[in-house]
Amino acid sequence: MTQTKILLDESEIPRQWYNVVADLPTPPAPPLGPDGNPLDPSAMSAIFCDPIIEQEVSAQRWIDIPDEVREIYGQWRPTPMFRAHRLEKALNTPAKIYYKYEGVSAAGSHKLNSAVAQAYYNRQAGITRLTTETGAGQWGSSLSLAGQMFGIDVRVYMVKVSYGQKPFRRSMMQTWGGEVLASPTDQTEVGRRILAKDPECQGSLGIAISEAVEEAVSRADTKYSLGSVLNHVLLHQTVIGLEAKKQFEKVGDYPDMIFAPCGGGSNFAGAAFPFFADVAAGGKPVRMVAVEPSSCPSLTRGHYAYDFGDSEGFTPLTLMYTLGHDFMPPGIHAGGLRYHGASALVSQMYQEGLIEAVAVPQVATFEAGVTFARAEGIIPAPESNHAIRATIDEALRCRESGEQKTLFLNLSGHGHFDMASYDRYLGGQLEDYEYPQQAIEEALTRLPQVAMAE
Amino acid sequence: MTQTKILLDESEIPRQWYNVVADLPTPPAPPLGPDGNPLDPSAMSAIFCDPIIEQEVSAQRWIDIPDEVREIYGQWRPTPMFRAHRLEKALNTPAKIYYKYEGVSAAGSHKLNSAVAQAYYNRQAGITRLTTETGAGQWGSSLSLAGQMFGIDVRVYMVKVSYGQKPFRRSMMQTWGGEVLASPTDQTEVGRRILAKDPECQGSLGIAISEAVEEAVSRADTKYSLGSVLNHVLLHQTVIGLEAKKQFEKVGDYPDMIFAPCGGGSNFAGAAFPFFADVAAGGKPVRMVAVEPSSCPSLTRGHYAYDFGDSEGFTPLTLMYTLGHDFMPPGIHAGGLRYHGASALVSQMYQEGLIEAVAVPQVATFEAGVTFARAEGIIPAPESNHAIRATIDEALRCRESGEQKTLFLNLSGHGHFDMASYDRYLGGQLEDYEYPQQAIEEALTRLPQVAMAE
Numbered sequence A, B: 001m002t003q004t005k006i007l008l009d010e011s012e013i014p015r016q017w018y019n020v021v022a023d024l025p026t027p028p029a030p031p032l033g034p035d036g037n038p039l040d041p042s043a044m045s046a047i048f049c050d051p052i053i054e055q056e057v058s059a060q061r062w063i064d065i066p067d068e069v070r071e072i073y074g075q076w077r078p079t080p081m082f083r084a085h086r087l088e089k090a091l092n093t094p095a096k097i098y099y100k101y102e103g104v105s106a107a108g109s110h111k112l113n114s115a116v117a118q119a120y121y122n123r124q125a126g127i128t129r130l131t132t133e134t135g136a137g138q139w140g141s142s143l144s145l146a147g148q149m150f151g152i153d154v155r156v157y158m159v160k161v162s163y164g165q166k167p168f169r170r171s172m173m174q175t176w177g178g179e180v181l182a183s184p185t186d187q188t189e190v191g192r193r194i195l196a197k198d199p200e201c202q203g204s205l206g207i208a209i210s211e212a213v214e215e216a217v218s219r220a221d222t223k224y225s226l227g228s229v230l231n232h233v234l235l236h237q238t239v240i241g242l243e244a245k246k247q248f249e250k251v252g253d254y255p256d257m258i259f260a261p262c263g264g265g266s267n268f269a270g271a272a273f274p275f276f277a278d279v280a281a282g283g284k285p286v287r288m289v290a291v292e293p294s295s296c297p298s299l300t301r302g303h304y305a306y307d308f309g310d311s312e313g314f315t316p317l318t319l320m321y322t323l324g325h326d327f328m329p330p331g332i333h334a335g336g337l338r339y340h341g342a343s344a345l346v347s348q349m350y351q352e353g354l355i356e357a358v359a360v361p362q363v364a365t366f367e368a369g370v371t372f373a374r375a376e377g378i379i380p381a382p383e384s385n386h387a388i389r390a391t392i393d394e395a396l397r398c399r400e401s402g403e404q405k406t407l408f409l410n411l412s413g414h415g416h417f418d419m420a421s422y423d424r425y426l427g428g429q430l431e432d433y434e435y436p437q438q439a440i441e442e443a444l445t446r447l448p449q450v451a452m453a454e
Helices: A041-046 A050-057 A067-073 A085-091 A112-124 A138-150 A160-165 A167-175 A189-197 A205-218 A231-237 A239-251 A266-280 A344-351 A362-376 A382-401 A419-426 A437-445 A449-453 B041-046 B050-057 B067-073 B085-091 B112-124 B138-150 B160-165 B167-175 B189-197 B205-218 B231-237 B239-250 B266-280 B344-351 B362-376 B382-401 B419-426 B437-446 B449-453
Strands: A016-018 A062-064 A081-083 A096-101 A129-134 A153-159 A179-183 A222-225 A257-261 A287-293 A303-308 A317-322 A356-360 A406-411 B016-018 B062-064 B081-083 B096-101 B129-134 B153-159 B179-183 B222-224 B257-261 B287-293 B303-308 B317-322 B356-360 B406-411
Touching: A016 A231, A016 A239, A016 A266, A041 A050, A050 A112, A050 A231, A067 A112, A081 A239, A085 A096, A085 A362, A085 A382, A096 A239, A112 A129, A112 A138, A112 A222, A112 A231, A129 A138, A129 A205, A138 A153, A138 A167, A153 A160, A153 A167, A153 A205, A160 A167, A160 A179, A167 A179, A167 B362, A167 B419, A179 A205, A189 A205, A205 A222, A231 A239, A231 A266, A231 A344, A239 A266, A239 A406, A257 A266, A257 A382, A266 A287, A266 A344, A266 A406, A287 A382, A303 A437, A317 A344, A356 A382, A362 A382, A362 A419, A362 B167, A382 A406, A419 B167, B016 B231, B016 B239, B016 B266, B041 B050, B050 B112, B050 B231, B067 B112, B081 B239, B085 B096, B085 B362, B085 B382, B096 B239, B112 B129, B112 B138, B112 B231, B129 B138, B129 B205, B138 B153, B138 B167, B153 B160, B153 B167, B153 B205, B160 B167, B160 B179, B167 B179, B179 B205, B189 B205, B205 B222, B231 B239, B231 B266, B231 B344, B239 B266, B239 B406, B257 B266, B257 B382, B266 B287, B266 B344, B266 B406, B287 B382, B303 B437, B317 B344, B356 B382, B362 B382, B362 B419, B382 B406
Parallel strands: A096 A406, A129 A153, A129 A222, A153 A179, A257 A287, A257 A406, A287 A356, B096 B406, B129 B153, B129 B222, B153 B179, B257 B287, B257 B406, B287 B356
Antiparallel strands: A016 A062, A081 A096, A303 A317, B016 B062, B081 B096, B303 B317
């Protein structure tokens, strides 16, 4: 009988996270403060607790995972890796396709990996309240659950368009005790200002981040928590790739190419960075492909420049690929990928040619998702459909060339809260949206001053 | 570090299903035909294929699971068993709580166990089209997916109240290629007759079964598939308990009590029957508790009598606990438990005192579900919340008595498509509904003639 799942024992949950900074050929460019000078880490302490700041700026290759975090990871980790036999057959490809399935977490995606770690460190630091933003709802769900586990109150600013599209993500957060607001809200200065200008504003991740940061800065008992982009979040996600490496070892295989969705970057980093560790150590070259929506093409079409992480300019300036921090994304259905920039680390690696990126249109991602669901059963999150699309495209190329490549994709979550999007796809109502070149050029003129000086 | 999950390897998927008929102290009462005489198995061939009929009437203790079915089981089986450390701590109970999590299947519940088997046998028999009914949508989802895997077209008659409450279950079935109709429909004689009498009829499982059976009988290429109640469905679900026994063995424990939701009965049978095999062989007594809603209390308050399985009287007569085949259930949120009867095997075992049953009210089940979700992460299906309620009640009794009982519950599915119900609970809008005594007494007068003669 053909084996489908590649499982690890609970004792094989990684004991350390992998920090890619230690293996980069050049040190990362420092984040800059409002004055344009490199930011002193202590400047972040208004919004982050000390252990988080320490991880954010660390260049140490391996960072211990606390026992308490590993114990909670044990509720769903190690996650299974699957050999996609049925999909391979459906595609009639000689390529071998493997996927790591992060949707088995109670929150339904990889996001819980970092949420648990962040809740743990904040609790250690005596914090009892966290604010955060959420787009698709995967991060807000994850932090609500992690907060509940550590006795931390969580307030989630949920991008209004997602709040409307995905009411049951809200219910999920509330079931776990989270408080959920549709952003922009009237609870913050930023929100009120934006609503005054445009009462119908459907929100963006950038705006939601601004609101959550504003509140954290203004309350002593409250810190802020981010679900992607930052170094420490990427760090926490490396459990995915570290486990995958052990799983490949178990079956005596190794990927030629890795595909992962890329919005902020933690999804991609989690799957790919641990394999980069091998490459950096002189191992077999592996092509790592970040897959983004063609409607939010920060890596493939954005500017490599210093920019803010939020819409209002509350955050430090980071050198990254960006569409401009005031980017107002189209209402595409992969809410988790609707972000104006890519993480500094992913951006740097892309800029230095260490990784690849590709942009795919929306309708084609759902077509890939339905093909996947009918072959493998699991209905993927719209974010994950991006990686599936790129993997299927490569598998079809292999069918032409006859190459028996080993392809690995990060199936970062399930689509149980995205069925309205599948409905639209199945009903032929879904549309593609190519981000206009003019908007990209205009963004260049609105980047912060320091960026222009680069 | 405390271990949370108890896993089995894919090679440990059971090779045989367990048929409880072989271990019953008395042989099951035969189903009766419309003439009141025992039914000849061949009479079932208008709606079921031969291998299914063979299993339905078999008294053989072990029945081989085909390799092809085991291979597909491998996409999610063996399912994990969890020790509920965090729930135990939250309840401050000395009881040990274990749960088997069937929600890891792509369809989100245990139902896929039988759907795959039924699709396989029908395909073997050359059938290319199946009709079925669904209440909560778990069964319809499962059969749509299983049909897709074996190239069988699936038409699902979905109880109208669920169709409205759970639109995304419909999308899920369609994603897997299933065709979904809100029952009663205008596609069948039965449906048209019912709609003529009551155009607003919200449907029932009994009506949906009638429609699906009517269509299967009238088309040569089409058979019917049932998601619970019948012996062969209960048989397929025994993989749950068989795996659980191996998992208990791994940790050197054994349940004192087993709790599972009970509607048609396959959920309960799947978890409990394999342990009954031990009891029948002279093993340690284990209390097996079927948990039903107090709004549909077929076991605890129904009549033990011959009755039809559907509203219109198309099915054979079966000796079972019933609230009357024309029972019109209240719109409670555990749609999978809204059935007028319990399976013949579960009914017989209850009548003979081999198993126990308890009825729990709706609001208390959601309260238990939220307690569970906040401790263990997973948001359970409303059906599963019934078992959780009864388990928590027992764990709290253990807190009083100091007993260190080992409790085992079947967490039969996740609640990702039931968040509207959680919303209502969290908003204080959910109500209890005690099935009225008068309705039970009246049902007695409408049972089929042969039942009166018993």
